[in-house]
Amino acid sequence: MKHNFGAGPGILPHEVLKQAAAAVVDFNGIGLSLLEISHRSAEFEAVLDEAVKLVKELLEVPEGYSVLFLQGGASTQFAMVPYNLLPSTGKAAYVESGVWANKALKEAKFFGEVDVIASSKESNFTYIPKDYTVPADAAYLHLTSNNTIYGTQLHEFPASSIPVVCDMSSDIFSRKINVADFGIIYAGAQKNMGPAGTTLVIVKDEILGKVDRKIPAMLNYRVQIEGGSMYNTPPVFAIYVSMLTLNWLKSKGGVEAIAKENKAKSKVLYDEIDRNPMFKAVCAVEDRSDMNVCFVMENPELEKPFLKLCDEKGIVGIKGHRSVGGFRASIYNALPITSIYVLVDAMQEFAEKNK
Amino acid sequence: MKHNFGAGPGILPHEVLKQAAAAVVDFNGIGLSLLEISHRSAEFEAVLDEAVKLVKELLEVPEGYSVLFLQGGASTQFAMVPYNLLPSTGKAAYVESGVWANKALKEAKFFGEVDVIASSKESNFTYIPKDYTVPADAAYLHLTSNNTIYGTQLHEFPASSIPVVCDMSSDIFSRKINVADFGIIYAGAQKNMGPAGTTLVIVKDEILGKVDRKIPAMLNYRVQIEGGSMYNTPPVFAIYVSMLTLNWLKSKGGVEAIAKENKAKSKVLYDEIDRNPMFKAVCAVEDRSDMNVCFVMENPELEKPFLKLCDEKGIVGIKGHRSVGGFRASIYNALPITSIYVLVDAMQEFAEKNK
Known part of the structure; x- marks a missing residue:
């Protein structure tokens, strides 16, 4: 999947x-x-x-x-x-x-x-x-x-x-x-x-x-x-x-219901980015998007291996735009929160492996 | 079908x-x-x-x-x-x-x-x-x-x-x-x-x-x-x-092959229109399209019953544009000649019934 x-x-x-x-x-x-x-x-x-x-x-x-x-x-x-x-x-x-x-x-x-x-x-x-x-x-x-x-x-x-x-x-x-x-x-x-x-x-x-x-x-x-x-x-x-x-x-309950889900989804991901010492978010905290979560690695040399791990786990499309680099997780309405958990797990697994 | x-x-x-x-x-x-x-x-x-x-x-x-x-x-x-x-x-x-x-x-x-x-x-x-x-x-x-x-x-x-x-x-x-x-x-x-x-x-x-x-x-x-x-x-x-x-x-053999088929298709239909006393083509013979065949009935009152017959035979989309009236059979590349035969049969059957 x-x-x-x-x-x-x-x-x-x-x-x-x-x-x-x-x-x-x-x-x-x-x-x-x-x-x-x-x-x-x-x-x-x-x-x-x-x-x-x-x-x-x-x-x-x-x-x-x-x-x-x-x-x-x-x-x-x-x-x-x-x-x-x-x-x-x-x-x-x-x-x-x-x-x-x-x-x-x-x-x-x-x-x-x-x-x-x-x-x-x-x-x-x-x-x-x-x-x-x-x-x-x-x-x-x-x-x-x-x-x-x-x-x-x-x-x-x-x-x-x-x-x-x-x-x-x-x-x-x-x-x-x-x-x-x-x-x-x-x-x-x-x-x-x-x-x-x-x-x-x-x-x-x-x-x-x-x-x-x-x-x-x-x-x-x-x-x-x-x-x-x-x-x-x-x-x-x-x-x-x-x-x-x-x-x-x-x-699904319309925009108010989906907005709640979107907030929950982005929170799980931003929380992990902020917590995990290997990753960092790139933009102003108050302007963080609930649709596109951009982040990079403290050590840019680890970005390729992380992408490889993502690929193995079926995580696709998270390479960042060339003008920003790193990663961009777009978490639109149709993306289930379970996919966020898979990504967060991959981030934790990767950090653990590369301590 | x-x-x-x-x-x-x-x-x-x-x-x-x-x-x-x-x-x-x-x-x-x-x-x-x-x-x-x-x-x-x-x-x-x-x-x-x-x-x-x-x-x-x-x-x-x-x-x-x-x-x-x-x-x-x-x-x-x-x-x-x-x-x-x-x-x-x-x-x-x-x-x-x-x-x-x-x-x-x-x-x-x-x-x-x-x-x-x-x-x-x-x-x-x-x-x-x-x-x-x-x-x-x-x-x-x-x-x-x-x-x-x-x-x-x-x-x-x-x-x-x-x-x-x-x-x-x-x-x-x-x-x-x-x-x-x-x-x-x-x-x-x-x-x-x-x-x-x-x-x-x-x-x-x-x-x-x-x-x-x-x-x-x-x-x-x-x-x-x-x-x-x-x-x-x-x-x-x-x-x-x-x-x-x-x-x-x-x-299918490209445009030359399909052009031959299209000519054959339009000929079958125009021949019937010209032959069948109940129908007539609407435009100049030398300018007749091989894609859209427009025709009307000698007696416009029979157009509705003919459309009904077409409907029964699974013939769809042949009502003429409102600015021309009558019928328009669009016979694009993907339409098989068998569909033309079904239409021609319907025209003949209708003419026979309404003699």
């Missing part, structure tokens, strides 16, 4: 995978594969409706927000957000908490002025910048809620008088959020929501339509809202598997 | 679906689902490499072209093409052969001047416009090789001194084409290539980089080429199933 700590595309619930596989051969007993039916069929429309309903239910999305399933990943949102929200004579405020935030702000520069109001770049993003004032004259404030590469997470969102746009790719559905505090939330599916190939966008309708620029249809939130995520053929399979995963989450 | 004449997402080979389903549970015996492995893993990189290789092999793509698997469908290409190729002071030539061509040219208008050099709109697109001169001073000529809704197909591509950009969404891999004649070929996967969720783009490298405009990374062909379709997380599953489908096509 494998223990999948991969950073994404990441682990999905086993029962979801079994259902998805069945639908690829015969969808709901209709004698056709999910992959070969029209996206305009009643069967798929029911899937999309259910997926949207589950997002609204699980995140308690208030009135006045639209829920979209798009293509192109968060990287397309990096451009789509300023395309729709940043006037060419205006400015947008960005908090640079990692490489993805940096990519987002670079795209925004194509469309208007970008004010990087805070950055932790000088420390290789080991903490979440917090001391800043949100400029009241900016079109929006852009945040990244969880920084997969560095293992930092925004545990408290700043107060803001301007719309807050947040990339939640790596922690959406892992904890309770107050959607009403945001103008746009976007997230690539491939961490907590489903497979790669679709992107969730939750957008407050009233913030749209304030920019003069002509926007290509596929990049225009209003066109996508009007088309109900079906302006063109949507990524049918990715949406279906996301729907199944959200249904699984609901059956 | 179902006979799937759906226009798209359309029929896929049964063995491809079985392989895809197996990979969703356990990919190549690695103990993990294809959906939960990193797109940077050796396993997925091999899939993407193989998919690119198969495209090059099946279409005999010459040197100097890049093969991309992107997201966003042909509709994103409608904007991406002019974004990358149409200078803001330049113009592009479009042949308007259907609603999709019309959508493409509308997007181009956001970026520069659009010269609609020919259109069959006045006849509800029942033929392919042919009498036109390609303006030598345009940045490119845009064509649609097959018009799914109307059942017309470009059987001979026009000579052009400027780069030809062609939307081949509904007939790619159905026949031999000379890639060297094109600047860009693009196609949503969900007809002949795979499931919805990825878009094939074949681009001649030398036509890029001639426009001053700043292009968002995800919409920039050069960025996508440099990233090898992995500038960000690609649509893993859709690419995998496309690879399987292309492999299936190769095992």
Whole structure:
């Protein structure tokens, strides 16, 4: 058995995978594969409706927000957000908490002025910048809620008088959020929501339509809202598997229940990292992520042998990102706490052996 | 058993679906689902490499072209093409052969001047416009090789001194084409290539980089080429199933072999439509598509009862597009000729009963 700590595309619930596989051969007993039916069929429309309903239910999305399933990943949102929200004579405020935030702000520069109001770049993003004032004259404030590469997470969102746009790719559905505090939330599916190939966008309708620029249809939130995520053929399979995963989450008790589990999981692992003299965490304690736990070894020469031990125990995907090194254990919703115990056991066993 | 004449997402080979389903549970015996492995893993990189290789092999793509698997469908290409190729002071030539061509040219208008050099709109697109001169001073000529809704197909591509950009969404891999004649070929996967969720783009490298405009990374062909379709997380599953489908096509003898089968299939059906006094084809004989066969009934009141008969015989997806009415039998690569015989039998049985 494998223990999948991969950073994404990441682990999905086993029962979801079994259902998805069945639908690829015969969808709901209709004698056709999910992959070969029209996206305009009643069967798929029911899937999309259910997926949207589950997002609204699980995140308690208030009135006045639209829920979209798009293509192109968060990287397309990096451009789509300023395309729709940043006037060419205006400015947008960005908090640079990692490489993805940096990519987002670079795209925004194509469309208007970008004010990087805070950055932790000088420390290789080991903490979440917090001391800043949100400029009241900016079109929006852009945040990244969880920084997969560095293992930092925004545990408290700043107060803001301007719309807050947040990339939640790596922690959406892992904890309770107050959607009403945001103008746009976007997230690539491939961490907590489903497979790669679709992107969730939750957008407050009233913030749209304030920019003069002509926007290509596929990049225009209003066109996508009007088309109900079906302006063109949507990524049918990715949406279906996301729907199944959200249904699984609901059956587990929703985001509050999973948030408790996630906290418990990350605590077991951080406790071991802090206790075990062979390992150390890399980022600011108060900003530690409950999704991606990054750590290194006191003696870097032991990292390879430890990876080898992990491999023997079926622990996969924990090699750290090249820009941080060491290890990154991604512990998304679908990862059972038993996998954490296996990792902790391996850390203890390794420390014992290499005393 | 179902006979799937759906226009798209359309029929896929049964063995491809079985392989895809197996990979969703356990990919190549690695103990993990294809959906939960990193797109940077050796396993997925091999899939993407193989998919690119198969495209090059099946279409005999010459040197100097890049093969991309992107997201966003042909509709994103409608904007991406002019974004990358149409200078803001330049113009592009479009042949308007259907609603999709019309959508493409509308997007181009956001970026520069659009010269609609020919259109069959006045006849509800029942033929392919042919009498036109390609303006030598345009940045490119845009064509649609097959018009799914109307059942017309470009059987001979026009000579052009400027780069030809062609939307081949509904007939790619159905026949031999000379890639060297094109600047860009693009196609949503969900007809002949795979499931919805990825878009094939074949681009001649030398036509890029001639426009001053700043292009968002995800919409920039050069960025996508440099990233090898992995500038960000690609649509893993859709690419995998496309690879399987292309492999299936190769095992069938490639595009020349399938083109013969497709011709044979369409001939059986058109022959019956022409012979059977109850039915008639809707578009110009010389422009008839080998992919989408559109036909109506002499007596429109009999269309509903005929659909009912089809339903009884397991014939699905043949209701015509609302803008044409009647019937549309999409007979993509994966549809066996036996399904055509079942449809023809139904037409004969119906005509006999309703004499």
